Amino acid sequence: MNKAKRYEIFRRLREDNPHPTTELNYSTPFELLVAVTLSAQATDVGVNKATDKLFPVANTPEAIYALGVEGLSEYIKTIGLYNSKARNVIETCRILIEQHNSQVPDNREALEALPGVGRKTANVVLNTAFGQPTMAVDTHIFRVSNRTGIAPGKTVLAVEKQLLKHVPKEFLVDAHHWLILHGRYVCKARSPQCGSCRIEDLCDYKHKTCD
Structure with missing residues (x-):
C-alpha cells in the first residue's frame, strides 16, 4: 500500500468521526x-x-x-x-x-x-489519557492492519511498529481509535461488511464480501 492510499484512508475515517475515543467509561x-x-x-x-x-x-x-x-x-x-x-x-x-x-x-x-x-x-x-501518539494493537487493529494492507505484520509488535512508521503524523494520535472502531463494527473478523465500508476501494483485501 502506498503513502497516498494510507493518507486517504485516514482522511475518510477522520471525516466520519473527527473526535474518536475509547468506548470504556472513564473521567480520570x-x-x-x-x-x-x-x-x-x-x-x-x-x-x-x-x-x-x-x-x-x-x-x-x-x-x-x-x-x-x-x-x-x-x-x-x-x-x-x-x-x-x-x-x-x-x-x-x-x-x-x-x-x-x-x-x-x-x-x-x-x-x-x-x-x-x-x-x-x-x-x-x-x-x-495523555494524548501521546501510541498504538495499542488489539485483535481488531491487528486484523484491520493486515487485512487492508495498511500495516501488515506477523506479530502485534510488528504491526505496532509498521503503524507508527506509516500512519501520517497528523492522524497518529487518533489512528488507534479509528482502527479499533473500524474493526469492531465494519471490518469484522467473520463477516467484514465490505459493501458498506468507507475505505473498500482503498483496501487490499482479496476476499471482499458484498452486503
Missing part, C-alpha cells in the same frame, strides 16, 4: 487505567457495567485500595478473570499511592511496572 486517567486493566479478555460493555457501579463508590487509588481484594471483587465479579484482576488493581493502587503520589504516570516504563499492565494497556493509557 486513574479510572481509565482501572477500566483498561479490567478489559483484558472482556468486552467494553461488560467492563462499563461493572465500573458504572464501582466508580461512584471508589474512583481513587486510596478508595479502591481500601476496598481490598474481596471488596473490589464484588464489583467486578461479572468480568472474566476477576479474581486475578482484583489482585492486580489493588496492588496497582498501593504502588500508585506509595511511589507516584496517587497519580497515574505518563511514561511507559512506570506504567508497565504496574501489575497487569502490559504494552497494550500502557499504550491505551498513554494515548487516551
